[in-house]
Amino acid sequence: MLSIFLAFVSMLMLLFVMGSIKIVHQGFHYTIEHFGRFTAIAHPGFNFYPAFFYRVGRKVNMMEQVLDIPGQEIITKDNAMVAVDGVVFFQVLEASKAAYEVSDMYLAILNLATTNLRTVMGSMDLDELLSRRDEINARLLAVVDNATESWGIKITRVELKDIRPPADIVNAMTRQMKAEREKRATILESEAARQNEINRAEGMKQAQILEAEGRRASVFLDAEARERSAQAEASATKMVSDAIAGGSTQAINYFIAQKYVEAISGFATSPNAKTILFPIEATQLIGTLGGIGALAKEALGIGDPTLAAPPAAKPKAPSAPGVPTVQIPRS
DSSP: OHHHHHHHHHHHHHHHHHHHEEEEOTTEEEEEEETTEEEEEEOSEEEEOOTTTEEEEEEEEOSOEEEEEEEEEEEOTTSOEEEEEEEEEEEESOHHHHHHTOSOHHHHHHHHHHHHHHHHHHTSOHHHHHHOHHHHHHHHHHHHHHHHGGGTEEEEEEEEEEEEOOHHHHHHHHHHHHHHHHHHHHHHHHHHHHHHHHHHHHHHHHHHHHHHHHHHHHHHHHHHHHHHHHHHHHHHHHHHHHHHHTTOOHHHHHHHHHHHHHHHHHHHTOTTOSOOOOOOOHHHHHHHHHHHHHHHHHHHTOSOSSOOOOOOOOOSSOSSTTOOOOOOOOO
16 A cells, blocks of 8 residues: 555656646747736746646747738728738737737737728828838838837838729729820920920031131131232332332333233133224334333343344234234244
């Protein structure tokens, strides 16, 4: 009997020790209750709490968790109904509060995120919902995190996975986007045409400026040439005047012969005359040409300025009766 009793006591002791040992896995915290009252937190690893007096109350996951928000039908500020779904990332910071401050932690977070999602998105227009996702996420995060702080839970992120407007609104938005892109394309084309016309006008302006500058330079050069020609003419006239004042009449003969030759050249080059007759006395022409030769000899310093009478030339054939034939003397 004694051996049976000792064996029974040993079995009870073994069961007591085994029941008192609490092995907590990494990433979890256990709440320890003493006759139903929370007393301590069992951290990961080996923990010993006497059995029958202490027991594990809640096993709290301390890792960051993801809670999916199911699709919600939300009416926006401009009376457009959209379907929205998202996710909530949270982490338990205090196991005791998460275990005893809220009845169902997951259900509480889900309902809190859903109601605030409706509140935030219902106060915005459809265009704001589609273009301000970051702002919606930030507002939801601030509201939900503030509400769960007393539960020992930290909301790390709130993300909207999808926003689905009705099909007719999607079609209208597609047409609007196409119209906006066509508008931008038209504006860009008009801007390109405008810039092209501006560049062309600038080019024409520069060309006209350069042409005007060229004409101006040409006028200056022509004026300078006329001025130099006038100076040369004045200088020649002065020399002739000085020669006449010195008693030399050959200068007058030179000028008369020059004008005479120019007049004959003008008649000869006339496009309207085929035959021209000049009834001129031979003695006058010979005297004029002789004066030219004498003036040339005097200018070059060759011998006596007086011209010798040239021998009479034999006419080859009379050109016409009554018209004299003249031979120009050669120096």
